[in-house]
Every structure is written in structure tokens, then in C-alpha cells.
Amino acid sequence: xxxxxxxxxxxxxxxxxxxxxxxxxxxxxxxxxxxxxxxxxxxxxxxxxxxxxxxxxxxxxxxxxxxxxxxxxxxxxxxxxxxxxxxxxxxxxxxxxxxxxxxxxxxxxxxxxxxxxxxxxxxxxxxxxxxxxxxxxxxxxxxxxxxxxxxxxxxxxxxxxxxxxxxxxxxxxxxxxxxxxxxxxxxxxxxxxxxxxxxxxxxxxxxxxxxxxxxxxxxxxxxxxxxxxxxxxxxxxxxxxxxxxxxxxxxxxxxxxxxxxxxxxxxxxxxxxxxxxxxxxxxxxxxxxxxxxxxxxxxxxxxxxxxxxxxxxxxxxxxxxxxxxxxxxxxxxxxxxx
Amino acid sequence: xxxxxxxxxxxxxxxxxxxxxxxxxxxxxxxxxxxxxxxxxxxxxxxxxxxxxxxxxxxxxxxxxxxxxxxxxxxxxxxxxxxxxxxxxxxxxxxxxxxxxxxxxxxxxxxxxxxxxxxxxxxxxxxxxxxxxxxxxxxxxxxxxxxxxxxxxxxxxxxxxxxxxxxxxxxxxxxxxxxxxxxxxxxxxxxxxxxxxxxxxxxxxxxxxxxxxxxxxxxxxxxxxxxxxxxxxxxxxxxxxxxxxxxxxxxxxxxxxxxxxxxxxxxxxxxxxxxxxxxxxxxxxxxxxxxxxxxxxxxxxxxxxxxxxxxxxxxxxxxxxxxxxxxxxxxxxxxxxx
Numbered sequence: 001x002x003x004x005x006x007x008x009x010x011x012x013x014x015x016x017x018x019x020x021x022x023x024x025x026x027x028x029x030x031x032x033x034x035x036x037x038x039x040x041x042x043x044x045x046x047x048x049x050x051x052x053x054x055x056x057x058x059x060x061x062x063x064x065x066x067x068x069x070x071x072x073x074x075x076x077x078x079x080x081x082x083x084x085x086x087x088x089x090x091x092x093x094x095x096x097x098x099x100x101x102x103x104x105x106x107x108x109x110x111x112x113x114x115x116x117x118x119x120x121x122x123x124x125x126x127x128x129x130x131x132x133x134x135x136x137x138x139x140x141x142x143x144x145x146x147x148x149x150x151x152x153x154x155x156x157x158x159x160x161x162x163x164x165x166x167x168x169x170x171x172x173x174x175x176x177x178x179x180x181x182x183x184x185x186x187x188x189x190x191x192x193x194x195x196x197x198x199x200x201x202x203x204x205x206x207x208x209x210x211x212x213x214x215x216x217x218x219x220x221x222x223x224x225x226x227x228x229x230x231x232x233x234x235x236x237x238x239x240x241x242x243x244x245x246x247x248x249x250x251x252x253x254x255x256x257x258x259x260x261x262x263x264x265x266x267x268x269x270x271x272x273x274x275x276x277x278x279x280x281x282x283x284x285x286x287x288x289x290x291x292x293x294x295x296x297x298x299x300x301x302x303x304x305x306x307x308x309x310x311x312x313x314x315x316x317x318x319x320x321x322x323x324x325x326x327x328x329x330x331x332x333x334x335x336x337x338x
Numbered sequence: 339x340x341x342x343x344x345x346x347x348x349x350x351x352x353x354x355x356x357x358x359x360x361x362x363x364x365x366x367x368x369x370x371x372x373x374x375x376x377x378x379x380x381x382x383x384x385x386x387x388x389x390x391x392x393x394x395x396x397x398x399x400x401x402x403x404x405x406x407x408x409x410x411x412x413x414x415x416x417x418x419x420x421x422x423x424x425x426x427x428x429x430x431x432x433x434x435x436x437x438x439x440x441x442x443x444x445x446x447x448x449x450x451x452x453x454x455x456x457x458x459x460x461x462x463x464x465x466x467x468x469x470x471x472x473x474x475x476x477x478x479x480x481x482x483x484x485x486x487x488x489x490x491x492x493x494x495x496x497x498x499x500x501x502x503x504x505x506x507x508x509x510x511x512x513x514x515x516x517x518x519x520x521x522x523x524x525x526x527x528x529x530x531x532x533x534x535x536x537x538x539x540x541x542x543x544x545x546x547x548x549x550x551x552x553x554x555x556x557x558x559x560x561x562x563x564x565x566x567x568x569x570x571x572x573x574x575x576x577x578x579x580x581x582x583x584x585x586x587x588x589x590x591x592x593x594x595x596x597x598x599x600x601x602x603x604x605x606x607x608x609x610x611x612x613x614x615x616x617x618x619x620x621x622x623x624x625x626x627x628x629x630x631x632x633x634x635x636x637x638x639x640x641x642x643x644x645x646x647x648x649x650x651x652x653x654x655x656x657x658x659x660x661x662x663x664x665x666x667x668x669x670x671x672x673x674x675x676x
Contacts, residue, residue, distance in 0.1 A: 016423070017413065017416055017421060017422055017423075018422075018423050018642050019530035019531050019641070019642065020531070021531060021641075022530065022531070022640065022641050022642040023423065023638075023639075023640055023642060023646075024619070024638045024639025024640045024641070025638050025639050026638060026640070065676075066676035067674075067676045068674050068676070070674060071673060071674050074671070074672060074673040074674060075355065075673060077671070077672075078355055078666055078671045078673060081666070081671065082664075083355060083664070083665060083666030083670070083671050084355055084356075084665065084666070085354070085355075085356050085361065085661055085665055087664065087665075088657065088660045088661050088663075088664035088665050089657050089660075089661075091660070091664065092653055092656055092657045092660050093653060093657075192357035192360065192676070193357050193358070193359060193360070281362070297638065298636070298654075299637065300361075300362045300363050300364060300635065300654070301361075301362020301363050302360065302361055302362045302364070303357070303359075303360050303362070304356050304357065304360040304361060308361075312653070312654050312657055315430055315431065315650070315653045316636075316638070316650050318430055319426065319427050319430045319431075319650060322426045322427075322429070322430050323423055323426050323427075325426075326420075326421070326425065326426035326429065327421060327422065327423055327425075327426050328416055328419070328421030328422070332421070333412070333415070333416045333419065333421050334412060334415075335409060335412040335413060335416060336405075336406050336408060336409050336412060338403075338404035338405045338406070338530075
């Protein structure tokens with residue numbers, strides 16, 4: 001983060017026609033984005049795009065969710081048809097949607113709009129063996145880095161993390177437990193809303209995976225390969241790619257947070273590009289955000305994924321930066337100071 | 339609220355391609371707006387407009403704020419020039435701005451865009467005498483009702499409360515204490531950020547006004563006249579006018595909440611049209627929202643007024659309703675259910 005640009009943004013905030021500090025967390029956000037861009041004012045983070053990475057999970061075989069695995073591919077079709085909640089929110093926001101098959105189990109027909117980057121047709125069951133080889137994990141991270149580069153090259157000024165993958169809160173919980181040290185019981189949530197029995201079982205599945213692999217947080221790619229997912233790995237790459245380009249990346253819920261922990265373990269400076277969009281109902285998301293030192297902008301009880309919570313925060317991030325561009329100073333507007 | 343439309347919205351939410359309940363508070367919001375409109379889906383609350391009512395305050399003479407009174411008129415000019423934070427946020431949201439002089443002390447030149455409805459050049463000092471006569475309070479309420487009617491007639495589907503008035507958190511605190519029964523110490527906040535001495539003095543000023551007038555919450559217009567403000571009264575009217583037209587009204591911070599308490603005391607059904615946009619730093623705002631049974635959508639540490647916090651919530655409200663219009667059902671999208 002560029003200290004001079006941040007100082008300039010702080011000084012500008014104090015001269016704008018409003019009481020100093022009266023924009024709350026939006027003032028610090030605008031300062032940080034100035035630091036990220038190395039400019040005051042930083043670019044207004046528009047246009048924005050959500051990159052939805054889809055993948056399946058071998059651990060689905062353990063019965064961690066009542067939803068059938070084919071829903072992942074069906075929802076990819078729904079995204080491409082414009083019928084999912086993330087499509088509605090993206091339209092509301094004026095953002096575009098990028099749908100990437102990085103690991104769907106069902107073979108998908110090549111259709112317009114689908115970015116076909118399947119690394120593997122779903123992960124292996126991490127209660128039996130590592131979910132991915134290290135090479136597969138690296139390949140999926142590289143998919144995300146590549147997508148980030150393409151999106152930034154075409155002029156996107158804000159990247160939003162999106163995901164789809166039936167059972168994907170289970171590897172997210174395992175990643176969060178591995179990186180934060182939280183117990184599986186603290187890191188695991190109810191995902192789509194599983195009942196008490198399934199929840200208890202899901203927690204034991206997460207614990208079994210961690211006990212089997214004993215993932216070492218000092219080896220982030222090793223953790224990702226052992227208990228992660230292909231969409232989690234691709235999101236790690238998206239975050240790293242955005243940070244390298246000094247473009248902000250807005251984190252959605254628990255899947256994004258688990259990927260952010262991997263990214264931060266690989267490159268701590270990447271945290272400077274991360275904005276937490278909303279507080280997922282999933283407890284692991286809060287544990288991960290605490291570990292990253294990020295406070296989410298929204299807390300609306302969402303637990304859907306797809307990038308929906310983060311997409312709702314896009315206008316707020318844009319508004320925070322727009323203040324630095326549009327608002328008059330006391331001098332320029334002839335407004336008296338106290 | 340129309341029960342059949344609400345039941346239809348609840349049933350639709352459960353058939354959309356997402357886990358039931360996964361949109362958190364946005365689902366209940368969409369249901370309530372269906373009930374308000376008497377239709378499922380209800381109209382998408384766009385376009386939106388913020389009505390900024392400006393007024394001055396006799397109690398300014400008591401030294402409750404370090405800002406000079408002429409800032410009210412200077413900020414009105416800033417709104418009309420497009421240079422204030424509310425202008426930046428409205429541009430970001432695609433909303434329009436309606437600026438109304440309902441009680442500015444400084445005579446304002448008639449300029450394009452200014453709605454000239456001055457009832458009185460500022461209130462009287464409520465520590466000495468009633469701030470307004472009952473007739474003046476009613477006239478200011480009628481200004482707000484009239485503005486609401488004009489905005490609804492021209493096709494606005496969401497009204498946002500805005501305000502400007504140096505010292506106006508002092509009458510807001512008095513109104514909130516009167517209607518909620520909160521002690522002045524709980525209802526009074528630091529406004530633009532006053533220091534400890536000014537804050538203690540401000541609290542004693544609120545207490546003195548309440549002790550002098552002993553306002554009776556069963557006589558809402560009497561309370562408004564005794565310790566209120568002209569922009570507070572106009573916002574009461576805006577809320578009542580929106581509710582009568584079954585158009586949602588998004589509440590900003592402590593000024594809007596104090597006006598909402600008056601509106602709810604006059605017409606309890608009006609609460610059904612109210613959406614709390616954000617949680618102001620002002621403690622009185624939270625006390626008032628509790629009394630109204632409303633939970634704010636945002637909590638970003640804002641304490642600016644002008645309608646800024648509520649304006650940031652506009653895309654969220656629109657997104658909540660858009661889900662009912664745009665999102666496919668499990669049947670229509672061919673997505674399997676659990």
C-alpha cells in the first residue's frame with residue numbers, strides 16, 4: 001500500500017464538505033483503496049465483475065449435504081441463462097458475470113459464456129485421500145490467476161468472488177480450521193441449512209480429514225491439495241491475480257474467505273487488496289475474517305454463496321471511492337467550517 | 339399489509355433456485371414489500387429519489403454545536419451544485435435528489451432545483467418557548483405530504499429521507515426521548531462529533547426542553563411543535579405520504595427516525611412502509627428504531643445525515659425485490675431439489 005496516496009486521501013477526506021470522520025468505515029476504505037492504487041483519488045471501482053468458479057467434491061460421498069451433486073452443473077446452466085440470484089444482483093449492480101468450470105463433475109457442453117477450464121471432474125474424497133494432487137491444486141490456482149488477468153486486462157476495476165459447488169462448505173471449513181487453528185466445530189457451519197444430525201456428521205467429516213492429512217499451514221498449497229476444492233483454489237488465484245494488479249477484490253462468504261486464507265498464507269500483502277463484502281452466517285467465515293483482520297461491510301444473514309453477499313456491497317465500495325472524486329471541499333463550495 | 343400478497347411472496351421465495359431462507363433478511367423484506375404493494379412480486383423500488391428537507395433551529399443559540407447556522411444554507415447551495423456526499427451517493431445509485439427549503443433561516447434565492455416551501459425562517463429556541471406553533475408544525479408536515487405526493491405522482495417507487503439543518507440532532511433527541519421514554523442522556527448523541535463539554539451541555543439542553551414543555555406522546559403534533567424542527571415535521575409528512583401511497587420509504591439516521599416516531603404515533607400503520615436504511619452512530623437512532631421494531635440494513639458507522647446512509651441501502655432494497663422478478667424456480671430451471 002502506497003503511504004503517500006493514503007496520506008493524500010486522509011487529508012482530502014478532512015477537507016470535504018462533511019464533518020470529519022462522518023462517513024465511518026467508508027473513509028478508511030477509501031484511504032486503503034488509494035493506497036492499493038497508489039493514487040488519490042483511486043479509480044472508481046467500476047465496472048465490476050463477479051467470477052463464479054464451479055467445482056464438485058469427492059467428500060459429497062460422505063453425505064455432508066442433502067443436495068445431489070448434479071445441482072452444481074444445473075446451477076452453472078442457470079447462471080448462464082441468467083436465472084440465479086447472482087444474476088439478479090449483478091443486473092441490479094450493473095456488473096457482469098464470468099462463469100468458470102474449474103472442476104464440475106458432470107461434463108458440460110461448450111456453451112456461449114462458459115469459460116471451460118476444468119482441471120479435474122471434481123476432487124477426491126478427502127476423508128480417504130488428498131482431495132487434489134499438488135499439481136492439480138496449482139493448476140486450479142493458475143486458472144484463477146489467468147481469469148483475474150483477463151478481467152483486469154479488459155478493464156474491470158473490481159473483482160467479486162463467486163462460487164458454486166454442492167458440498168463446498170465442507171472443504172472450506174477444513175481450510176479455515178487448518179489456517180486459523182479453529183476447532184472443526186467452530187469452523188463448520190450448516191451450509192445450505194442442514195439438520196442437526198447432518199451438521200454433527202459434517203463436523204466429524206471435517207475433523208476426519210484434518211486428522212488424516214495433518215495439513216501444515218506453512219505449506220499453503222499442500223493444505224489446499226489435501227482438503228481444499230478446485231473452486232477454492234481458483235478463487236485463491238483470482239485473489240492473488242487481483243492483488244498483483246492492484247485491483248480490489250471483494251470477498252463473498254465462507255468459500256471466498258477460505259480461499260483468502262490460502263492467498264494470504266502464500267502472499268500476506270494480498271490482504272491489502274481484499275474487501276470483505278458481507279458476514280456469512282457460516283461461523284467459519286467469521287473465524288477466517290478475524291484471522292485476516294477484515295471487517296465485513298454487510299451483515300444481512302445471507303448464506304447463499306455465488307458471490308451474492310459481495311455483489312450487494314459493490315455499490316457501497318464504489319460510493320466510498322466516488323466521494324473522493326465528486327465531493328466539494330469547504331473551500332471550493334464556500335461552506336464555513338466550525 | 340396485504341396478507342395474500344405476503345403469502346404469495348413467501349411461497350415464491352421457497353421455490354426459487356436457492357436454499358430456502360438463504361437470503362436472510364432480504365427475504366422478509368421482499369415479503370413485506372409485497373404486502374405493502376398488495377402484489378407479488380411488488381414493483382422493483384426504482385427509480386428512487388431522496389428528498390432533502392432543510393431547516394434551522396432556534397436552539398442553536400444555546401451552543402449545542404460548533405458549526406455556524408449559515409452552514410445550513412451553504413449546504414443547500416452545495417446540494418444544488420451537486421457537491422455534497424448525498425449527491426455522490428445518489429449518482430452512484432442512479433437516484434435523483436429533491437431539495438426542499440422548509441425552514442432555512444437565511445433567505446434563499448429562488449434557483450433551479452430548489453423547492454421553496456419555507457414555513458418559517460428557523461424554529462424558536464425550545465428552551466425558552468415552543469419551537470413551533472401547532473399551525474406551523476402542521477404546515478411543515480403538509481409540505482412533506484405534498485412532496486411525497488408529487489414524487490409518487492411522477493413515478494418514484496422508493497422515497498429516501500434526507501435532511502440538513504445545523505443543530506438538528508438536538509430536537510431529534512428531544513423527540514426521541516418524548517416518544518420512546520428514553521432519558522435525554524440515552525437519546526442524545528454527538529451529532530457532527532462535539533467534544534465532551536458540548537455533549538454534556540447538549541444533553542442538558544434537551545432535558546431542559548423536555549422539562550419545560552412536558553410533551554405528551556399521545557399528542558404527536560403537540561410534541562413536534564414543542565421540541566421538533568421544520569425538517570423533522572416535513573419528514574413526518576413525507577413518511578405519511580409515502581405510506582398512504584403504499585410506496586416504501588427508506589429511513590436515514592437520527593433525524594429520520596425521530597420523524598418516523600411522530601409518523602408512527604399519528605398513524606401506526608405507516609410503520610409498514612418504513613425500511614431502516616442504516617444504523618446511525620447517534621444512540622437516539624437505535625432507541626427509536628427499537629421502539630419502531632425496525633432493524634437497519636447497514637451499520638457502517640455513518641453520522642452524516644443528508645440521507646447518505648439510507649441512499650447506500652437503496653440497491654439492497656432493489657436487489658431484494660428484484661429476486662422475486664428475475665430468479666428462476668427449481669421447476670423452470672430444471673434444477674433438482676434436495
